[in-house]
Amino acid sequence: MSTNATAIEHLQAAAKPWTETLHEWVTTVDHKRLGILYILYGLSYLVIAGCEALIIRIQLIHAHNNFVSPQVFNRMFKMHGTTMIFFVVMPVLFGFANYLVPLMIGARDMAFPRLNAFSYWLTALGGLLLSFSFLGGSGLYGAGNAPDVGWWAYAPLGAKAFSPGHSTDYWTIALLVSGFGSVGTAINIIATVFSMRCPGMHLGRMPLLVWLNLVMSGMVLLAITPLTAAQLMLLVDRYLGGHFFDTQAGGSATLWMHFFWIFGHPEVYVLVIPAFAFMSEIIPVFSRKPIFGYPVMVGATVAIGLVSMSVWAHHMFTIGMNSYANSFFAITTMEVGIPTGIKIFNWIGTMWGGRILFKTPMLFSIGFLGQFLIAGLTGIIQACAPVDWQLSLSYFVVAHFHYVIVGGILFALFGAFYYWHPKVTGRMLSETLGKWHFWLFVIGFHMTFDVMHIPGILGMPRRIYTYEPRPGWETLNLIVSIGAFIQAAAVLVFVNNLIVSYLKGAKAGNDPWDAWTLEWAVSSPPAVYNFSTIPVVASRRPLWDLTHPEDLDSLYE
Amino acid sequence: MSSLSIPFTQATRSWILPDRGKVAMASLIIAESAIFTIFVVAYLYYVGKSLSGPTPSQVLETPIFYTICLLSSSLTVHVAGNFLNRGKQGAFLTMWSLTFLLGGLFLFGTGQEWHRLIYEKASRSPRTSSGQPITRS
Numbered sequence: 228m229s230t231n232a233t234a235i236e237h238l239q240a241a242a243k244p245w246t247e248t249l250h251e252w253v254t255t256v257d258h259k260r261l262g263i264l265y266i267l268y269g270l271s272y273l274v275i276a277g278c279e280a281l282i283i284r285i286q287l288i289h290a291h292n293n294f295v296s297p298q299v300f301n302r303m304f305k306m307h308g309t310t311m312i313f314f315v316v317m318p319v320l321f322g323f324a325n326y327l328v329p330l331m332i333g334a335r336d337m338a339f340p341r342l343n344a345f346s347y348w349l350t351a352l353g354g355l356l357l358s359f360s361f362l363g364g365s366g367l368y369g370a371g372n373a374p375d376v377g378w379w380a381y382a383p384l385g386a387k388a389f390s391p392g393h394s395t396d397y398w399t400i401a402l403l404v405s406g407f408g409s410v411g412t413a414i415n416i417i418a419t420v421f422s423m424r425c426p427g428m429h430l431g432r433m434p435l436l437v438w439l440n441l442v443m444s445g446m447v448l449l450a451i452t453p454l455t456a457a458q459l460m461l462l463v464d465r466y467l468g469g470h471f472f473d474t475q476a477g478g479s480a481t482l483w484m485h486f487f488w489i490f491g492h493p494e495v496y497v498l499v500i501p502a503f504a505f506m507s508e509i510i511p512v513f514s515r516k517p518i519f520g521y522p523v524m525v526g527a528t529v530a531i532g533l534v535s536m537s538v539w540a541h542h543m544f545t546i547g548m549n550s551y552a553n554s555f556f557a558i559t560t561m562e563v564g565i566p567t568g569i570k571i572f573n574w575i576g577t578m579w580g581g582r583i584l585f586k587t588p589m590l591f592s593i594g595f596l597g598q599f600l601i602a603g604l605t606g607i608i609q610a611c612a613p614v615d616w617q618l619s620l621s622y623f624v625v626a627h628f629h630y631v632i633v634g635g636i637l638f639a640l641f642g643a644f645y646y647w648h649p650k651v652t653g654r655m656l657s658e659t660l661g662k663w664h665f666w667l668f669v670i671g672f673h674m675t676f677d678v679m680h681i682p683g684i685l686g687m688p689r690r691i692y693t694y695e696p697r698p699g700w701e702t703l704n705l706i707v708s709i710g711a712f713i714q715a716a717a718v719l720v721f722v723n724n725l726i727v728s729y730l731k732g733a734k735a736g737n738d739p740w741d742a743w744t745l746e747w748a749v750s751s752p753p754a755v756y757n758f759s760t761i762p763v764v765a766s767r768r769p770l771w772d773l774t775h776p777e778d779l780d781s782l783y784e
Numbered sequence: 785m786s787s788l789s790i791p792f793t794q795a796t797r798s799w800i801l802p803d804r805g806k807v808a809m810a811s812l813i814i815a816e817s818a819i820f821t822i823f824v825v826a827y828l829y830y831v832g833k834s835l836s837g838p839t840p841s842q843v844l845e846t847p848i849f850y851t852i853c854l855l856s857s858s859l860t861v862h863v864a865g866n867f868l869n870r871g872k873q874g875a876f877l878t879m880w881s882l883t884f885l886l887g888g889l890f891l892f893g894t895g896q897e898w899h900r901l902i903y904e905k906a907s908r909s910p911r912t913s914s915g916q917p918i919t920r921s
Binding site: 338415426556 | 811816819830
């Protein structure tokens with residue numbers, strides 16, 4: 228586009244009243260804008276769910292504390308868990324997928340732009356419904372009453388007798404609605420990847436981020452829908468006299484647990500596979516090498532997707548399954564560590580011998596590698612049923628899954644923010660603030676979640692409102708809570724960095740990292756139509772081929 | 785705002801990818817199958833275990849005719865789609881109408897089933913020794 232055209236576009240943008248801009252954003256079907264909306268929505272809920280976590284940690288900072296009531300405490304940990312999983316991590320990951328997948332495959336938009344917008348607004352409505360329960364959970368009586376039945380709502384807690392009012396209904400319907408949104412987005416990603424790739428980009432040349440989001444979307448189809456079905460049955464139990472999960476009428480509480488975890492454990496991989504995707508793009512660029520073992524990485528991801536659908540009942544070792552079931556789920560859980568280990572090996576293989584640049588995205592990636600490895604290892608420890616019998620329902624489990632979600636996924640997400648922010652906004656994030664963010668977060672994270680393993684091993688149960696001042700418990704909990712506040716401070720540095728850099732950050736240019744996938748070929752931020760001419764690619768690193776015609780990747784792939 | 789700073793070569797041969805509608809529909813069917821698998825598992829698990837009744841065999845009959853209607857409607861809509869693709873408007877409308885008819889019959893049958901389930905449930909519930917039906921509030 229010519230300079231004159233650019234100037235006219237800028238003038239037109241400047242002249243628009245804010246209502247028109249708002250209208251454009253609300254009615255947009257552009258995958259990039261929807262991606263940004265998903266991400267901003269997730270970040271807003273990150274602040275809310277983070278505050279809920281801090282309330283939990285203040286309550287547990289010393290024994291016999293009564294900072295909040297037991298009822299409020301229960302609501303906080305229910306809302307923290309649900310919000311973080313469904314309305315922070317998933318929307319942010321979907322946001323990145325929305326933004327990046329079409330750009331990376333050389334497409335002008337998603338396969339179904341209107342479905343894309345519809346899916347986003349369903350997700351947004353789901354989160355708002357859940358939040359509204361703080362105000363409307365008791366219906367017209369006016370008293371606030373957010374759901375307080377744990378993020379899994381085990382039967383009979385979800386039943387009408389144990390959960391009167393509408394708080395649990397808000398939770399159920401919020402997840403139903405956002406679940407439909409997730410399925411819509413997953414279908415869209417799958418159709419986009421299979422049907423919208425630019426010429427030359429056959430499946431073996433797709434960027435790993437695209438491959439991994441494809442696998443993630445396939446898993447969403449199979450993992451979210453069981454939760455949808457279970458939620459519908461819960462509604463039937465609550466309002467139509469059904470007894471699916473009512474043990475006193477012949478139903479089964481265990482059935483709910485199975486249905487919940489058939490969703491719940493694959494969901495962990497739904498969240499972590501996009502984090503793997505970020506690592507698979509960032510690590511090669513900052514190691515100045517192509518990814519090590521591309522086909523194996525794809526195979527390992529598909530294997531993780533398949534095996535992870537058969538591990539769910541390792542969350543249920545303590546309910547008294549028979550030894551065959553215990554063995555099956557222990558073995559499959561350990562098996563999933565094999566392809567995951569292959570991936571870690573390949574990322575390290577990519578770094579090995581590379582010219583590593585320790586920019587902020589790479590720092591977060593290195594943090595991810597070490598922490599996710601530890602998270603995986605504590606997972607394998609718990610895959611052993613007799614060990615799980617000792618550790619289940621203790622703070623060890625809380626430490627383990629926060630190691631996965633925060634130490635793994637959130638670190639990868641932060642890395643992704645620093646890596647793609649220049650593309651989205653046209654401006655670089657501050658490296659200085661980025662390093663402050665990284666180191667503060669590392670310190671806070673390890674203070675909180677390394678230490679949290681110990682009270683778990685000492686026998687401190689999870690989900691408790693308060694505890695006895697047993698030897699070591701108070702000091703350990705104090706350290707854990709201080710670490711949580713340091714993490715909160717790090718997030719504030721990050722938010723500050725986002726705002727300051729958006730306003731005053733250095734201009735990024737098209738390809739500030741000298742990267743090689745297609746999104747870096749277009750301007751920052753990209754035009755509405757992404758590509759004025761659809762590109763043709765001949766290798767996995769099309770930009771490398773363009774800038775290094777003497778050393779084409781296509782000669783070796 | 786430029787859209788592409790680095791010129792790529794133009795495609796020299798045709799590039800054929802699967803139809804996005806078909807891919808999306810296949811994905812939707814997979815998702816729907818997962819939902820209904822859970823429903824069927826729950827039903828099979830629960831059937832016969834109700835402590836208060838009535839059991840399905842007490843109030844429902846196997847809806848053979850309406851099942852045929854439901855399954856046949858998939859066939860007729862498929863045929864209708866084929867006619868539409870070939871531009872045969874009249875044949876399409878016939879099969880399309882037939883699909884609606886079969887779907888309507890199925891819905892009518894399902895409604896009848898629910899009506900029986902709701903209004904005849906009390907009379908067929910297990911009874912106490914005094915002959916009063918056991919019903920749940």
